[in-house]
Amino acid sequence: MTDLSPLPPGTRIGILGGGQLGRMLSLAASQLGMRTHIFCPDTESPAFEVTPHKTVASYDDEAALEAFAREVDVVTYEFENVPLGTAAALEKHVPVFPGPKALAVSQDRLAEKAFLTGAGVPVAPHKAVTTRESLDAAIAEVGLPAVLKTTRLGYDGKGQRILRTPADADPAFAEIGGVDLVLEAFIPFEREVSVIVARGKDGSCVTYDVAENVHKNHILKTSTLPAALDAATARAAADAAKTIAAALGYVGVMGVEFFVVENGGRSTLLVNEIAPRVHNSGHWTQAVCVTDQFENHIRAICGWPLGDTTRFADVVMENLIGDEIHAVAETLAPAAQPHVYGKTEARPGRKMGHVNRVTPKK
Numbered sequence: 001m002t003d004l005s006p007l008p009p010g011t012r013i014g015i016l017g018g019g020q021l022g023r024m025l026s027l028a029a030s031q032l033g034m035r036t037h038i039f040c041p042d043t044e045s046p047a048f049e050v051t052p053h054k055t056v057a058s059y060d061d062e063a064a065l066e067a068f069a070r071e072v073d074v075v076t077y078e079f080e081n082v083p084l085g086t087a088a089a090l091e092k093h094v095p096v097f098p099g100p101k102a103l104a105v106s107q108d109r110l111a112e113k114a115f116l117t118g119a120g121v122p123v124a125p126h127k128a129v130t131t132r133e134s135l136d137a138a139i140a141e142v143g144l145p146a147v148l149k150t151t152r153l154g155y156d157g158k159g160q161r162i163l164r165t166p167a168d169a170d171p172a173f174a175e176i177g178g179v180d181l182v183l184e185a186f187i188p189f190e191r192e193v194s195v196i197v198a199r200g201k202d203g204s205c206v207t208y209d210v211a212e213n214v215h216k217n218h219i220l221k222t223s224t225l226p227a228a229l230d231a232a233t234a235r236a237a238a239d240a241a242k243t244i245a246a247a248l249g250y251v252g253v254m255g256v257e258f259f260v261v262e263n264g265g266r267s268t269l270l271v272n273e274i275a276p277r278v279h280n281s282g283h284w285t286q287a288v289c290v291t292d293q294f295e296n297h298i299r300a301i302c303g304w305p306l307g308d309t310t311r312f313a314d315v316v317m318e319n320l321i322g323d324e325i326h327a328v329a330e331t332l333a334p335a336a337q338p339h340v341y342g343k344t345e346a347r348p349g350r351k352m353g354h355v356n357r358v359t360p361k362k
C-alpha cells in the first residue's frame with residue numbers, strides 16, 4: 001500500500017538528472033522547504049548550482065546509487081532514459097516516482113504505442129521494423145510518406161528519417177538501421193499541441209490548459225496559450241492525458257504530445273509521445289498559474305494536495321537556443337519572465353533558457 005500521508009518540509013528529495021528540468025524542480029522543492037539531492041554524471045550540471053546536495057557518478061555505479069538512496073526519502077527524475085536497472089536498484093531502498101511502468105513504456109516507442117492503444121488512446125498507424133526486408137513490408141502496410149524512427153533513445157528529431165519514396169528506404173535504413181525501428185505514417189497535422197497532467201498518490205488528477213507547440217529544427221521553439229483548438233478537442237486532449245496517467249498508475253507530472261488532424265472540418269487527436277516528467281511545453285505555467293508544473297510534481301511525489309492549474313493570462317513561452325541567450329536582458333519587455341539555466345557554454349541547438357511573455361486573457 002502506498003503511504004498517502006504528506007511528507008513534511010525537510011524531506012530529502014533525490015533527483016536523477018541535473019539539467020534545467022532538475023534545476024527548476026530543485027527550486028520548486030526548496031520553495032516548499034524540501035531539500036534536494038541531485039544525482040548526475042556530469043560535473044557541469046546546471047542543477048548543481050541550486051541544490052544543497054549532489055552526487056557526481058554514473059547511473060550504473062551501484063555503490064553511489066546505494067549511498068544516494070540512503071541519503072534521500074523519495075526519488076524522482078528529470079529525463080525518461082533513466083536506465084531501468086538504476087530505478088530498480090533505488091526502489092529496493094526508497095520510493096521512486098513516477099514508477100517503473102511509466103519509464104519502461106516511454107523508453108520504447110513500440111511499447112508506448114502498444115500501451116496507448118491498449119488504453120484506448122489513438123496513435124499514428126505504425127509497424128515494427130527490424131531488418132531491411134521488414135522495412136519493405138512496413139512500407140507496404142503503412143504507406144508513404146512515413147517516418148522511420150529508432151524505438152529507443154530518440155529525442156529532438158534524432159534517430160528519425162522521413163521516407164517520401166521507396167528509393168528513400170535504402171539510405172534511411174543504412175543511416176539508422178541496426179537497432180529496433182518503427183515506421184510511422186507521416187501525419188499531415190494541422191498543429192501540434194500538448195497537455196501537462198499531474199496525478200497524486202491518491203489518484204487525484206489535474207490538467208493544465210492545452211499548449212500549441214511550434215518546433216524549429218526539431219527543437220521546441222514556442223508554446224502558445226491558448227491553443228487554436230475548439231473546446232471539445234481541448235477537452236478530449238485533457239481526457240486522454242488523464243486516461244494515460246490513470247492507466248500507468250502515475251504519480252507526478254507528465255507531458256503528453258498530440259498531433260491535431262483536421263478531418264472533414266472535424267479535429268481528431270493522435271498521441272505522438274508521452275514524457276514521464278515535467279515538460280518543456282509546460283514552462284509557461286511558471287508565469288500564469290498559481291501552481292506551476294514543477295511545484296505540482298513535487299507536491300505529487302510528496303503526497304501533498306495538487307495545486308490550482310487555472311491559467312490566469314495568455315502567454316507565449318519561447319525557448320532561448322544557443323546564442324539567443326546572450327540578448328536575454330536587452331530584449332526583455334516588462335511582462336516577460338526570463339529563466340536562464342546557468343549553462344556555461346551556448347552551443348548551437350542547446351536549450352539555454354526561456355522567456356514567458358504574458359498578455360491579458362482575450
Ligand code: AMP
Nearest residue numbers: 124147155156157184185186187215273
Ligand atoms: P518525436 O521525436 O517523435 O517527438 O518527433 C519530433 C517531431 O517530428 C514531432 O514533434 C513532429 O513535428 C515530427 N514528427 C514525428 N513523427 C511524425 C509523424 N508520424 N508525422 C509527422 N510528423 C512527425
